[in-house]
Amino acid sequence: MNTVVALLRKELLLERKVPQLVPAMALFSVTTFVVFHFALQQREVDGDLAAGILVVTLLFATILGINRLYVADREEGGFDAFLLAPVDRTALGVAKAITLFAFLVLVELVMLPAFAILLLGPGMGFEVVGKLVVVLVLVNVGLSVIGTLVGALAIQTRARDLIGPLVALPLLVPVVITAARALSPVLDAGGAGALEGRWLGVLGLYDLVFGLLAYALFDFLLED
Amino acid sequence: MTYGNRLRVTSVAAALVLLVAFALAFFSAEIEADQGFSQKIFYVHVPMAIVTLGAFVFGAVMAVMHLRTGESRYDLKSYVAIHIAIVLGVGVLVTGAIWAKAAWGVWFEWREPTLVSFLIVFLLYCTYQPLRFSIEDPEKQARYASVFAITAGAFVPLNFLAVRLADPYIHPRVLNQGGGDLPASFRPPFYLALLGMTLLFAALYQYELSHKNSRAQMRQLRRKLGGEVEASGRSAAPQVTGA
Numbered sequence: 001m002n003t004v005v006a007l008l009r010k011e012l013l014l015e016r017k018v019p020q021l022v023p024a025m026a027l028f029s030v031t032t033f034v035v036f037h038f039a040l041q042q043r044e045v046d047g048d049l050a051a052g053i054l055v056v057t058l059l060f061a062t063i064l065g066i067n068r069l070y071v072a073d074r075e076e077g078g079f080d081a082f083l084l085a086p087v088d089r090t091a092l093g094v095a096k097a098i099t100l101f102a103f104l105v106l107v108e109l110v111m112l113p114a115f116a117i118l119l120l121g122p123g124m125g126f127e128v129v130g131k132l133v134v135v136l137v138l139v140n141v142g143l144s145v146i147g148t149l150v151g152a153l154a155i156q157t158r159a160r161d162l163i164g165p166l167v168a169l170p171l172l173v174p175v176v177i178t179a180a181r182a183l184s185p186v187l188d189a190g191g192a193g194a195l196e197g198r199w200l201g202v203l204g205l206y207d208l209v210f211g212l213l214a215y216a217l218f219d220f221l222l223e224d
Numbered sequence: 225m226t227y228g229n230r231l232r233v234t235s236v237a238a239a240l241v242l243l244v245a246f247a248l249a250f251f252s253a254e255i256e257a258d259q260g261f262s263q264k265i266f267y268v269h270v271p272m273a274i275v276t277l278g279a280f281v282f283g284a285v286m287a288v289m290h291l292r293t294g295e296s297r298y299d300l301k302s303y304v305a306i307h308i309a310i311v312l313g314v315g316v317l318v319t320g321a322i323w324a325k326a327a328w329g330v331w332f333e334w335r336e337p338t339l340v341s342f343l344i345v346f347l348l349y350c351t352y353q354p355l356r357f358s359i360e361d362p363e364k365q366a367r368y369a370s371v372f373a374i375t376a377g378a379f380v381p382l383n384f385l386a387v388r389l390a391d392p393y394i395h396p397r398v399l400n401q402g403g404g405d406l407p408a409s410f411r412p413p414f415y416l417a418l419l420g421m422t423l424l425f426a427a428l429y430q431y432e433l434s435h436k437n438s439r440a441q442m443r444q445l446r447r448k449l450g451g452e453v454e455a456s457g458r459s460a461a462p463q464v465t466g467a
Contacts, residue, residue, distance in 0.1 A: 149371075149375060153355070153368055153371060153372065156359060156364060156368065157355065157358035157359050157368075158358040158359070158360065159354070159358045160358075162354070162358075163351070163354060163355055163358055166351045166354065167348070167351045167355065167372070170344050170345075170347045170348035170351070171348060171375070171376075171379060173344050173383065173386075174379075174382060174383050174385075174386035174387075177386050177387065178386055198389060199389075202385060202386050202389060205382070205385075206382055206386070209378055209382060210375070210378070213374065213375060213378055217291075217371045217374060217375065220291055220367050220368075220370070220371050221367075221368065221371060
């Protein structure tokens with residue numbers, strides 16, 4: 001546990017001193033909204049389209065993050081230093097997942113207001129925000145778990161910028177399906193609809209299964 | 225050490241069972257009232273899809289064994305199973321598209337969760353070879369490929385669940401809790417075709433496995449004799465070090 005906290009402090013300190021990932025992901029997501037505006041030729045979106053744009057933008061921003069998540073550890077010797085320490089290796093995975101989760105929350109703090117101002121037709125009242133938070137927490141867990149696993153897998157390959165997104169995208173399709181389905185009534189033009197339990201259930205199940213799997217498998221991605 | 229002793233038996237059995245199954249399908253099973261003759265592709269498509277998904281899960285189980293024991297033969301088994309499953313997966317998508325065109329008039333139907341799930345799973349497994357290919361160290365390659373195979377193996381049922389929930393289905397359910405939509409005269413050829421397809425997978429699996437093993441043995445013998453050993457080209461397959 002202490003190891004996780006120490007590693008987490010290191011990650012957050014690094015991002016605070018030299019902000020890299022969070023600003024890049026936030027900027028990317030705002031730019032993506034602009035791209036969507038022109039590509040779809042819509043001034044305002046709601047319902048299915050709004051949910052889709054939000055989820056896809058978050059997904060692509062995450063993929064950007066996954067690609068960079070371990071670069072410092074690989075290039076500046078973070079992995080070697082960590083492997084020399086007599087600590088449980090899974091701690092690094094847990095710390096990375098929490099880091100990615102925190103980054104995603106920070107990105108969403110920029111992304112959601114930008115989305116509300118730039119594209120979203122119906123207003124973003126307290127009820128909508130509350131439901132968005134519920135879904136996005138579950139989505140973020142799934143994204144961070146898969147991101148941690150796939151990032152660690154891809155960083156050791158020769159074509160890591162290629163392998164990461166290639167593997168992560170199909171793996172994250174269930175998250176996209178459930179999140180888009182859950183959010184589409186919430187962002188409906190006729191006022192926020194109810195959250196459907198089954199989508200949250202599948203998202204939760206996905207988070208649980210891949211969380212346990214990542215916890216069990218992370219070890220094997222570090223040994224050297 | 226010799227390899228592929230059972231190859232002949234499995235190959236002949238696969239050919240025979242598939243032949244009988246298709247003969248039954250064409251001559252004994254009734255013509256389906258709704259779709260007519262085009263429904264016969266079902267006896268190829270469905271068993272092939274079931275065997276493909278089963279092979280992905282088998283690959284995941286072998287990958288678990290590899291990570292647990294660290295023995296490279298399990299990695300080879302996992303690789304061969306997934307490799308052949310990808311090849312069969314192409315067959316599933318092609319036969320599925322033909323059937324969809326005949327039954328619904330389109331090559332691909334997004335409202336059909338089984339088809340969509342299969343495509344997603346197939347796309348995921350398509351990254352297995354590039355992943356192996358881009359890791360040079362053989363030991364690390366094997367370990368990472370196993371991690372991928374396990375993750376993807378767990379992904380198969382979860383993905384089917386998510387996609388199934390997302391859409392009302394129009395795909396005929398072949399097997400379900402209520403015994404399925406299968407009329408009685410369709411059953412013997414279907415189960416035989418499933419058995420035949422499993423045997424076909426087993427035969428192909430043994431072929432590739434014994435090919436890999438005997439080639440490694442050959443190289444080892446050549447080296448012992450002091451002959452020229454041709455450099456093995458770049459390959460994503462696990463390198464077998466002779467027994």
